[in-house]
Amino acid sequence: MAPATSDKAMTCRKLTKRFGGFTAVDGLTFDVDRGEIFGFLGANGAGKTTAMRILCGLSHPTSGEATVAGFDVYRETEQIKANIGYMSQRFSLYENLTVVENITFFGGVYGLSRPEIRRRSEALISTLGLDNEAATLVGALPVGWKQKLAFSVAVFHRPQIVFLDEPTGGVDPVTRRQFWDLLYEAAASGITVFVTTHYMDEAEYCNRISVMVDGRLEALDSPANLKRQFNAQSMNEVFLQLARRAERS
Amino acid sequence: MRQWLAFIRKEFYHVFRDRRTLLILFGMPVVQIVLFGFALSSEVKNIGIAAFDNAHDAASEQVMDRIRTSSYFLVKPPVRSYGEIEKRFRDGSIKCTLVFPTDFGAALGREGLVQVQVIADGSDPNTATTVFSYLSAILAGYAGELAPTHRAAYQIVPQIRFLYNEELNGSLNFVPGVIALVFMIVATALTSVSIVREKELGTMEILLVSPLKPLMVLVAKAVPYLLLCIVNLVLILLLSVFLLKVQIRGSLLLLFAESVLFIVTCLALGLLISNRTSSQQTAMLISMMGMMLPTLLLTGFMFPLENMPWIFRIVSHVVPSRYYYEITKAVMLKGLGFGHVWRETAVLFGMATALLLVALKTFKTRLA
Numbered sequence: 001m002a003p004a005t006s007d008k009a010m011t012c013r014k015l016t017k018r019f020g021g022f023t024a025v026d027g028l029t030f031d032v033d034r035g036e037i038f039g040f041l042g043a044n045g046a047g048k049t050t051a052m053r054i055l056c057g058l059s060h061p062t063s064g065e066a067t068v069a070g071f072d073v074y075r076e077t078e079q080i081k082a083n084i085g086y087m088s089q090r091f092s093l094y095e096n097l098t099v100v101e102n103i104t105f106f107g108g109v110y111g112l113s114r115p116e117i118r119r120r121s122e123a124l125i126s127t128l129g130l131d132n133e134a135a136t137l138v139g140a141l142p143v144g145w146k147q148k149l150a151f152s153v154a155v156f157h158r159p160q161i162v163f164l165d166e167p168t169g170g171v172d173p174v175t176r177r178q179f180w181d182l183l184y185e186a187a188a189s190g191i192t193v194f195v196t197t198h199y200m201d202e203a204e205y206c207n208r209i210s211v212m213v214d215g216r217l218e219a220l221d222s223p224a225n226l227k228r229q230f231n232a233q234s235m236n237e238v239f240l241q242l243a244r245r246a247e248r249s
Numbered sequence: 250m251r252q253w254l255a256f257i258r259k260e261f262y263h264v265f266r267d268r269r270t271l272l273i274l275f276g277m278p279v280v281q282i283v284l285f286g287f288a289l290s291s292e293v294k295n296i297g298i299a300a301f302d303n304a305h306d307a308a309s310e311q312v313m314d315r316i317r318t319s320s321y322f323l324v325k326p327p328v329r330s331y332g333e334i335e336k337r338f339r340d341g342s343i344k345c346t347l348v349f350p351t352d353f354g355a356a357l358g359r360e361g362l363v364q365v366q367v368i369a370d371g372s373d374p375n376t377a378t379t380v381f382s383y384l385s386a387i388l389a390g391y392a393g394e395l396a397p398t399h400r401a402a403y404q405i406v407p408q409i410r411f412l413y414n415e416e417l418n419g420s421l422n423f424v425p426g427v428i429a430l431v432f433m434i435v436a437t438a439l440t441s442v443s444i445v446r447e448k449e450l451g452t453m454e455i456l457l458v459s460p461l462k463p464l465m466v467l468v469a470k471a472v473p474y475l476l477l478c479i480v481n482l483v484l485i486l487l488l489s490v491f492l493l494k495v496q497i498r499g500s501l502l503l504l505f506a507e508s509v510l511f512i513v514t515c516l517a518l519g520l521l522i523s524n525r526t527s528s529q530q531t532a533m534l535i536s537m538m539g540m541m542l543p544t545l546l547l548t549g550f551m552f553p554l555e556n557m558p559w560i561f562r563i564v565s566h567v568v569p570s571r572y573y574y575e576i577t578k579a580v581m582l583k584g585l586g587f588g589h590v591w592r593e594t595a596v597l598f599g600m601a602t603a604l605l606l607v608a609l610k611t612f613k614t615r616l617a
Contacts, residue, residue, distance in 0.1 A: 056458045057458070058457060058458065078460065081458060081459060081460045082460040084458065086454070086455060086458040086459075087455075088451050088454050088455065089451075090450065090451025090454075092451055092452055092454070092455045093452070094259065094262075094263070094450075094452060095450075096262070096263060096266045096267065097259065097262050097263075097266075101259070101262060104255070105255050105256070105258070105259045106455075106459075107255075108251055108252060108254065108255020108256070108258075109252050109255055109256065109456070109459045109460070109461055110252075110459065110460060111251055111252060111460065113251070137266075163458070
């Protein structure tokens with residue numbers, strides 16, 4: 001068992017979570033490299049959410065070990081929370097706050113100073129091309145822009161890892177593609193991206209993909225290797241082959 | 250601290266951008282004060298009255314003149330038979346009749362003692378009671394005036410005097426009740442809805458994975474509403490004093506301290522509701538049906554608790570507003586000090602502590 005080294009953003013060893021007699025997460029073992037885009041796939045009920053809760057420091061595992069950003073998931077949940085970003089499938093900004101107010105709020109929540117927030121938010125707004133919308137209520141922005149903004153806010157405090165829980169739900173493939181450009185930029189700057197998705201075109205964009213079935217990790221490799229391994233044309237086929245093994249619905 | 254300020258600023262943005270919240274927050278207390286203070290006054294004025302004058306003498310005329318000059322009554326054309334009384338009650342033109350016996354003036358002059366009959370429309374018991382006490386007062390005044398010129402009569406006439414609220418100003422009693430009601434709505438309903446809204450929208454997840462401690466999220470949610478409630482308290486007190494002419498007899502500081510205690514109790518209730526519900530509608534429904542109705546019915550400011558069936562009286566002991574209402578009445582209207590309300594204060598304090606503890610314990614750090 002290799003100890004956590006600095007080039008690993010995340011390590012899991014036999015991570016298990018039981019609820020009574022039900023094993024939601026069953027002996028997960030994997031590592032995520034720094035700056036990697038790591039896809040976390042699985043049908044509904046496969047245990048993705050439970051695993052993600054543990055990795056985000058919201059829940060303790062029943063057994064096994066895991067570190068996130070070098071911090072232990074049992075003892076150092078506070079440090080984990082300070083070093084990760086999070087964006088969910090549901091739209092995660094406040095619609096009746098303006099673009100700047102949202103940025104300022106989340107910056108404040110992560111403890112950034114006012115001048116720091118101002119400096120970074122000016123840079124962010126011009127990068128996103130939102131100069132004219134800085135004082136617009138977020139609710140009035142188009143969905144694609146909201147999602148880009150939500151991601152930018154999730155990495156605003158420069159976390160080591162950002163967790164994305166089905167971030168592009170309800171968005172067309174073109175907008176998804178633009179969104180993924182942002183993920184690549186973030187990964188290039190050293191932020192590890194941990195993303196769950198239901199869209200297989202998105203899965204293809206990941207550096208590596210893991211597929212959970214019935215609480216266990218059934219596959220873990222690059223999209224190309226997985227397709228070869230399962231003798232499949234697309235990630236969709238790979239996913240379906242794996243999902244059919246599921247015994248619990 | 251920086252995190253707190255960021256959070257609290259955000260909450261205020263929410264409140265001030267939501268017209269509905271603002272309306273509930275500041276419109277409701279004003280409307281309620283005005284409604285309870287003026288429209289729902291228990292004072293009765295311009296009651297239709299008619300004489301059934303079998304005497305037709307100077308004395309009966311004098312009595313009717315006195316009634317005519319009082320602002321409470323509106324003297325209508327006299328009735329001539331008992332049958333007509335009922336007819337006029339039914340068409341609503343009069344609410345009561347004063348029946349003079351044939352020898353009214355003569356008997357009064359001879360014996361100094363005479364009986365008149367008051368017939369009032371009992372279908373409206375409050376008015377009937379009020380009519381009776383007004384008429385008694387007018388008759389007693391008339392008899393008292395006659396006394397020096399006639400033989401001294403040995404009569405015992407009760408002189409009723411209401412302490413603390415001598416003019417029987419109905420709004421006096423309502424003000425503490427309205428304050429309780431407003432806090433119940435603002436503190437309980439708005440707080441629970443504002444937390445559940447974050448759950449519904451999904452922003453609660455973001456807050457939970459942030460370094461904010463769950464406890465801090467709850468407290469930061471409650472603080473703005475605590476401040477807004479205090480603003481509301483000041484608003485209601487100002488309205489009461491300047492618009493309804495209610496005098497605050499007791500210590501303003503004590504009133505404030507007790508109010509803050511009650512607000513905290515309501516906030517804790519709101520937090521508890523928000524922990525147990527996942528949709529804004531449910532939270533609103535529970536706060537409104539579960540909290541407002543008991544506040545209205547079982548606090549004692551609309552319906553006296555003493556007259557309720559025992560089961561309601563027992564239930565009323567768990568309604569926090571009941572204690573707050575007692576405290577406010579004692580401090581505001583009677584000018585009593587802490588020594589007289591410490592029991593109620595202790596109960597409220599116990600409730601607030603218990604509710605807060607349960608709310609914090611049940612706050613789930615659930616994701617999705």
